[in-house]
Amino acid sequence: MTERSDAVLLRTHALGEADVLVVAHTERWGKIRAAARSARKSRRRFASGLGAGAVGAVEVHVARNGGGLWRLDGFVPRIDHGAMGRDLDRFAYITYLCELTDVLVDDLHPEAGLHAALESAICVISERPPEAMMLRRYEVALLHHLGLLPAFDACCVCGSPCADGPVPFDAIRGGALCSDHGEGAPRQSAEVLYCAARLLGDAEQATPSPEVRRALRDLLRAQIHGHLRQPLRSVELFAHLGRSRVVVPADGAR
Ligand SMILES: [Zn+2]
Numbered sequence: 001m002t003e004r005s006d007a008v009l010l011r012t013h014a015l016g017e018a019d020v021l022v023v024a025h026t027e028r029w030g031k032i033r034a035a036a037r038s039a040r041k042s043r044r045r046f047a048s049g050l051g052a053g054a055v056g057a058v059e060v061h062v063a064r065n066g067g068g069l070w071r072l073d074g075f076v077p078r079i080d081h082g083a084m085g086r087d088l089d090r091f092a093y094i095t096y097l098c099e100l101t102d103v104l105v106d107d108l109h110p111e112a113g114l115h116a117a118l119e120s121a122i123c124v125i126s127e128r129p130p131e132a133m134m135l136r137r138y139e140v141a142l143l144h145h146l147g148l149l150p151a152f153d154a155c156c157v158c159g160s161p162c163a164d165g166p167v168p169f170d171a172i173r174g175g176a177l178c179s180d181h182g183e184g185a186p187r188q189s190a191e192v193l194y195c196a197a198r199l200l201g202d203a204e205q206a207t208p209s210p211e212v213r214r215a216l217r218d219l220l221r222a223q224i225h226g227h228l229r230q231p232l233r234s235v236e237l238f239a240h241l242g243r244s245r246v247v248v249p250a251d252g253a254r
Contacts, residue, residue: 002073005029006153007058009075010098010120012050014040022050022072025118030110034060034072048077053094055079055122079126089130092241096234097121097138104146104227112200117141125143133214141222142201148227150175152197157181167193171223192216 004027008242015021020039023032039046043080048054058075084090105111121138143149154161156174158181167190168182169175177185192215195208208216 004029004057004059006078006115006119007056007075008098008101008122009050009052009054009116010102011052014132018024020050021069022058022075023102025105025111025115026058027112027115028110029062029063029108030115031102031107032060032070033107034070036072039072044236045074050075050085051081052098053091053122054081054083055099055119079123081126083126087130088241090125091199092124092133092234092237093125093169095237096135096232097125099232100224103229103232104142104224109231111145114145116144116235117145121181124254132217134205136196136198136213136216136220139224140196143220144200144243146151146227149200150223152176152193155181160219162193163188164190166190169193171226188219189215192219196220198230 005026007024007026009022009024010031011023011044012020018037018038022034022036023031024034030137036046036050039050048056054075054077056075056077058072058080059076061071063070064185073211086095097118105114117138121134121141125134140149150156150171151174152171153176155176155178157177160178162172162176163179166184166187168177169188170182170185173185173245176182176188189212190210191208195212195216196219206214209229
């Protein structure tokens with residue numbers, strides 16, 4: 001029986017002569033792996049293609065015991081995926097979000113909030129000029145849904161609010177610390193932690209200064225790095241963009 005779910009395609013690669021393996025994040029089942037039979041030969045069922053970052057709905061044949069390789073019978077895109085192909089920044093941003101999700105999320109752990117955050121991040125990047133804060137917002141949402149987000153605005157031991165000024169912060173212990181519990185811990189800027197905490201909400205916020213953006217990037221990157229088994233390939237793409245661009249946008253915080 002074919003079942004349907006909203007989905008984001010995270011990664012695809014050739015499977016044998018004619019098939020394509022698709023790794024997708026779905027609203028119903030979380031991350032799945034499905035084989036699209038003859039997808040490289042027949043353009044009929046997958047007329048819009050099966051590119052990573054595509055947002056839409058999958059039709060899948062679910063393996064009987066839930067595990068193993070599923071069968072992808074169809075994919076109907078919901079947003080125009082073409083914008084991604086025409087703009088290298090968008091391509092790099094969306095590739096990064098997909099790779100990050102693929103490497104950090106386990107198969108078959110549905111999390112509707114995470115799926116919504118991923119779809120929303122890709123839609124925003126597709127519709128507006130891409131900005132690094134769009135990546136930061138998704139990183140925070142992903143870490144939150146995986147239970148890996150450090151405390152940013154209260155002591156992770158006793159819950160008391162952080163003092164003004166540089167805040168003791170130790171990601172391994174769980175994040176921000178009060179002065180009692182944070183003796184000897186490295187310090188993090190209170191402004192950076194405030195911005196990080198606000199990224200989890202829906203509220204739009206003013207774009208922080210380049211220094212704060214860079215510090216946020218490094219803070220979240222350190223947090224993510226501790227959970228990676230290997231370096232992300234898409235990060236090389238950012239480095240390449242930085243070098244190849246003639247006009248660097250006023251945004252050092254990639
Ligand atoms: Zn404390």
